[in-house]
Amino acid sequence: MVYGFFAIIIGKLFFPTGDDLTSLMLSAATFGVGFLVRPVGGVLIGIYSDRYGRKGALSLTIILMGIGTAMIGLAPTYEQAGMLAPCIIVFARLLQGISAGGEMGAATAYLTEQAPEGKKAYYSSWIQTSIGFAVLLGACFGTGITLGLSPEEVESWGWRIPFLFGILIGPIGYFIRRNLHESPVFEESSDLTETPLRDVLRDYPWQAVASFSMIVLWTVCIYVILFYMPTYSVKVLKLPQSASFIAAMVGGGVITFCSPITGWVSDKIGRKYLLVGASAAMLLLAWPMFNMIASAPSLYTLCVFQAVFGVLIAVYTGPILAALSETFPAKVLSTGLSLAYNLAVMTFGGFASLILTWLISVTGTVTAPAFYVMIAAAFSLMGVLLGYRQPGRR
Numbered sequence: 001m002v003y004g005f006f007a008i009i010i011g012k013l014f015f016p017t018g019d020d021l022t023s024l025m026l027s028a029a030t031f032g033v034g035f036l037v038r039p040v041g042g043v044l045i046g047i048y049s050d051r052y053g054r055k056g057a058l059s060l061t062i063i064l065m066g067i068g069t070a071m072i073g074l075a076p077t078y079e080q081a082g083m084l085a086p087c088i089i090v091f092a093r094l095l096q097g098i099s100a101g102g103e104m105g106a107a108t109a110y111l112t113e114q115a116p117e118g119k120k121a122y123y124s125s126w127i128q129t130s131i132g133f134a135v136l137l138g139a140c141f142g143t144g145i146t147l148g149l150s151p152e153e154v155e156s157w158g159w160r161i162p163f164l165f166g167i168l169i170g171p172i173g174y175f176i177r178r179n180l181h182e183s184p185v186f187e188e189s190s191d192l193t194e195t196p197l198r199d200v201l202r203d204y205p206w207q208a209v210a211s212f213s214m215i216v217l218w219t220v221c222i223y224v225i226l227f228y229m230p231t232y233s234v235k236v237l238k239l240p241q242s243a244s245f246i247a248a249m250v251g252g253g254v255i256t257f258c259s260p261i262t263g264w265v266s267d268k269i270g271r272k273y274l275l276v277g278a279s280a281a282m283l284l285l286a287w288p289m290f291n292m293i294a295s296a297p298s299l300y301t302l303c304v305f306q307a308v309f310g311v312l313i314a315v316y317t318g319p320i321l322a323a324l325s326e327t328f329p330a331k332v333l334s335t336g337l338s339l340a341y342n343l344a345v346m347t348f349g350g351f352a353s354l355i356l357t358w359l360i361s362v363t364g365t366v367t368a369p370a371f372y373v374m375i376a377a378a379f380s381l382m383g384v385l386l387g388y389r390q391p392g393r394r
Contacts, residue, residue: 001131001134001135001226001227002138002141002162002163002166003031003072003093004223004227004228004230004231004353005138005139005142005162005227005230005245005248006142006162007027007231007353008027008231008234009154009155009159010030011023011025011026013077013079013155014027014030014077014078014085014086014089015027015030016078016079025354025358026086030086031093031350031353032351032353033090033093033097034093034094034100034350035097035342035345035346035351036097036346037094037097037098037101038097038098038101038342038345038346039101039342039343039346041097041098041099041100041101041102042104042339042342043101043197043335043338043339043342044098045098045101045102045103045105045106045334045338046102046106046196046197046334046335046336046338046339047196047197047334048060049102049105049106049334050192050193050332050333050335051192051193051194051196053182053183053187054106054113054182054183054334055110055177055178055180057106058106058107058110058177058180059177059178060099060102061102061103062099062170062174063170064096064098065095065096065100065103066166066167066169066170066171066173066174067095067170068093068095068099069092069096069163069166069167069170070163070167070170071088071089071091071092071095072089072092072093073163073164073166073167074164075088075089075092076088101342102338104337104338104342105334105335105336105337105341106334106338108127108321108324108325108333108334108337109183109186109330109333110180110183111123111124111126111321112124112322113183113184113185113186113330113333114183114184118267119267120267120322120325120326121263121264121267121271121318121319121322122260122263122264122267123263123322124263124321124325125259125260125262125263125264125266125317125319125321126259126260126263128255128314128317128318128320128321129255129256129259131222131255132252132254132255132259132310132314133252133256134252135226135248135251135252135255136248136256137252138248139230139245139248139249139252140249141161141162141165142162142230142241142242142248143242143245143246143249145158145159146158146240146245147242185330186330189330191331192331193332196331196332196334196335196336197339199331199332199335200328200332200335200336200339203332204327204328206386207327207336207387208336208339208340209383209386210327210383211336211337211340211383211387212340212343212383213379213380213386214275214380214384214387215320215324215340215341215344215345215383216344216347216348216376216379216380216383217279217316217376217377217379217380218313218316218317218320218344218380219341219345219348219349220348220349220352220372220373220376221282221309221312221313221316221373222313223348223350223353224352224356224373225251225306225309225313225373226248226251226252228352228353228356228369229244229247229248229251229302229305229306230244230245231353231357232244232356233297233302235357236366237293237297237302237366238297239297239298239302243298243299243302246299246303247299247303247305248306250303250306251306251307251309251310252310253310254306254311254314255310255314255317257314258310258311258314258315258318259314259318261314261318262314262315262318262319263319263322265318265319266319266322267322271319271320271322271323271388272384274315274316274318274319275316275323275384275388276384276385277315278312278315278316279316279381279384280381281312281315282312282316282373282374282377283378285308285312286370286371287370287371289305289308289309289370290305290366290370290373291370292304292305293305294367323387324337324341325337352372355372356368356369356372
């Protein structure tokens with residue numbers, strides 16, 4: 001997440017080309033590299049989770065993420081190490097991609113299997129809450145760094161601070177995860193399979209397709225509305241970096257607060273109504289909202305933009321993991337969810353920054369990201385209707 005926030009600076013320091021746009025696109029492409037290996041990490045760690053347990057899979061993912069984060073935070077720049085510098089960044093993103101690929105499936109399986117009856121969405125919504133809090137925390141770091149340091153200091157060493165802070169989270173998270181109790185559903189399961197990936201592809205292909213479709217809007221919202229917006233605010237709207245971080249704090253704060261609420265509501269009234277309503281609302285509001293900030297760029301309009309989409313993202317993502325967990329049986333839950341999630345993230349999320357940067361530069365249309373969001377919303381709306389076509393699902 002922090003990489004996306006500081007993509008402009010990372011591009012200048014590790015991919016110097018003499019042209020700011022080219023450097024930014026190389027930085028965005030490297031951000032996307034991590035997503036190419038996400039399906040690999042998702043499948044391998046998902047299989048491990050379904051065969052040997054959620055606890056071990058979660059311990060592995062945080063080790064890999066800690067190593068990748070440390071490598072970026074401590075990496076020498078191109079000026080200091082030449083071609084070795086971008087190679088380190090690319091390798092670190094690969095480790096982060098493998099880790100993130102396996103995290104979502106194992107974490108969702110663990111939380112939904114631990115949840116008491118009638119609280120599955122509330123429990124799993126805390127995954128999205130943690131994403132919102134990560135955005136909030138990263139934006140707080142970005143705001144403090146850009147307001148408290150000179151531009152030269154930020155570029156020299158200030159951008160490393162959130163990465164170095166992230167290193168500290170690794171050992172703490174590993175200690176917590178190693179001391180968890182294994183999921184009771186997994187421990188008591190009597191039909192574990194030796195071939196979870198084959199079983200998903202053979203027995204649950206439509207469930208995987210529906211899950212993939214539903215996840216598309218989620219990943220586009222995260223990687224366009226939250227991660228790409230600081231870059232868009234500076235390079236396209238010409239706002240100060242601090243303004244983009246303050247607005248991101250608003251969006252992250254709204255998601256952090258609202259996600260558990262929408263998860264709780266989903267347990268009461270069902271998933272379908274929230275998923276359909278939020279995806280339809282984003283389809284209708286994407287262009288007006290992007291047009292608003294493009295025609296009147298300011299901290300105020302950017303904060304309104306982030307607040308509105310923060311609510312809609314929370315309404316959509318609060319119940320989505322519970323909905324997805326009800327699609328696959330426990331024996332292939334982690335693998336099936338990881339496969340659908342990471343294919344969607346790789347296809348629509350990882351290279352979103354690169355695609356949108358290119359689209360804006362080629363078309364000259366600053367509202368181009370709106371159409372990307374609208375396509376994703378329409379796609380996921382159809383996915384929700386497909387996933388809930390069975391009688392009795394709500």
